[in-house]
Amino acid sequence: MKRALLIALAAVGLMAAEPPPAPDRPLPDAAQEARAQALFDGIRCVVCQHEAIADSPAGIAADMRRLVREEIAAGRTDAQVREDLVRRYGDFVLFKPPVRAGTWLLWFGPLAALAAVGIGLFALSRRRRDETPALSADEEARLADILASEADRRDPDAKRSDD
Incomplete structure (x- = not known):
């Protein structure tokens, strides 16, 4: 019974898988x-998203x-082929989408983020820090006594150069 159930589940899984694509048939004209091959390298696969369709x-x-x-066989230019793909799938299908209002964030977003971080770091470095007031004469004398006394050393084996 368990074996029949496993076979049935495997069969359902195999039927749900995507069938393999038909093999590519190159155009008879080499040019x-x-x-077509040059266009393939500039067009993004809408499933893989990081690979060209080639x-x-x-x-x-x-x-x-x-x-x-x-x-291409119908006589369309490369620009017309790209326009048709953009019409079907959007600007995302091109690895180098055109610069227009809808793609400004895509083109200039990383530069704007980098500029914002740079401005923030610059502003942070220019911010005034509160200066620590100098020690009074009494405080300097106490500090000198502490540094001079051997009893206050953390490590009795330490040399003066280790401080």
């Missing part, structure tokens, strides 16, 4: 395939490669 094993990446090849 068009070179354009390197991603995800099924959606295979679909995106197929789409790019179809559009």
